[in-house]
Amino acid sequence: MSNTPMAASPLTRAVLEIDEYVSGLGWDQPARLFALVDTARLRAEQPSLADRLGPGAEQETTTLTPIEQDALPTGKPLDEFLGTIAWPASVVGCALTVERLMLPPSAEAQVPQDLDETALAAWVAKHPERQEVRMTVAVLRDGARDSALRLRAKDSPTEVLTGSALVPGLAEALKATFEA
Numbered sequence: 001m002s003n004t005p006m007a008a009s010p011l012t013r014a015v016l017e018i019d020e021y022v023s024g025l026g027w028d029q030p031a032r033l034f035a036l037v038d039t040a041r042l043r044a045e046q047p048s049l050a051d052r053l054g055p056g057a058e059q060e061t062t063t064l065t066p067i068e069q070d071a072l073p074t075g076k077p078l079d080e081f082l083g084t085i086a087w088p089a090s091v092v093g094c095a096l097t098v099e100r101l102m103l104p105p106s107a108e109a110q111v112p113q114d115l116d117e118t119a120l121a122a123w124v125a126k127h128p129e130r131q132e133v134r135m136t137v138a139v140l141r142d143g144a145r146d147s148a149l150r151l152r153a154k155d156s157p158t159e160v161l162t163g164s165a166l167v168p169g170l171a172e173a174l175k176a177t178f179e180a
Helices: 010-024 039-045 047-053 078-082 105-110 117-126 168-176
Strands: 032-038 064-068 091-102 131-140 145-151 161-163
Touching (some): 010 032, 010 064, 010 091, 010 131, 010 145, 010 161, 032 039, 032 131, 064 091, 091 117, 131 168, 145 168
Antiparallel strands (some): 032 064, 091 131, 145 161
16 A cells, blocks of 8 residues: 555554555445554564565564454444454554544534434435545554544545544544453
8 A cells, every 4th residue: 555654653554554445445335344463463473474565664563554354244333343342462453444424513503403313314414515424543452543534525645634533432432442
């Protein structure tokens, strides 16, 4: 995944690699879960993967390799599914990509207060200011986190917003998968 910036932290690079990978699959994708493993450890424990990991580099000791997990179950709310995850010790972090409809802050005052979750989703889907967004959120066992947001309307590698506090609720849910 050659478009990731080399100056970024290992976690940011992993988030951007995942965003780039999922972007190549197009929009309207299901949520995808990734384990994050230490690349040097993976190379040492699985030498047969060396060719797939690319040539060894001086920064190898600080890189993370994303490993896509099996498809998430359909029909189960994401928060319930995340509550069932337990990671082995070799997994140093995890990441999730999910597509959602979002409204700008200016539309928050318009949201009806008496809607259940299904009705609220339908209301947002019909709102003229809605934006489709793909969120990639990653956390490490030590609590470090990062995320990338890509708007469908501005679907370009140069228009990806990154930051550690962009999707705090999802980051907390992912962090909880290491606390079981």
